[in-house]
Amino acid sequence: MLWKTALRAAGPVAAALVLATGLTGSAQAATGNFVYIRVDTQQPNTLTNPSGTCISIPGGAASVTNNTNQPVTLYAGIPCDDTRNIITVDTNGGTWNWDQSGDVAAVRMTVA
Template identity: 40%
Template sequence: MRRPTLAALAAAFLLTAAVPAPAQAAEGTFFYTRADTGRETFLGSTPNGVCLSVPGGARTALNDTDTDATMYTNSSCTAFGGFVGSRQSAEFSAPFPTFVRFG
């Protein structure tokens, strides 16, 4: 009787461990100056671990979140474009980063 109970508990644990947790959002706001228009804008939702578009590209960025941000120049977030630490700012040159990932 104990073996089936233990097996069921182990299976339930493995199922819950395999389910990915929802992405945590960086607390705060990520501001940037668009490379194409020069206007300051911001990203509203900044979940960790997700490759997010930075419309217009970033000439400068102010990461006023509690999480570091890595900037990229491609949509798969593999071509490094810069780094903006938590509560820090950075300036970029062409090719301007057009994507960001927090965490």
């Protein structure tokens, strides 16, 4: 019941984040920043210390830079499963660019 109280206190933004990322008991956060350029706005977005859950990428990703301490796997959609796996990007500055942008719709950190 404690999580319900926390959601009520945090408001609709927290609820939307929980729905977008899903719930998992084994998720751990990576340390660092995951930066992506949105397809729809061509503006950078940053995820700081992202969790090991499947995270939706609003607007799609045209390119990414993984400045975290964990590899990141890019997916064509949710759920993050092997049928939608695009590529895994290395840690500490690994990058990925796609000329047919819009295919990346989700990301998940690989927690070692």
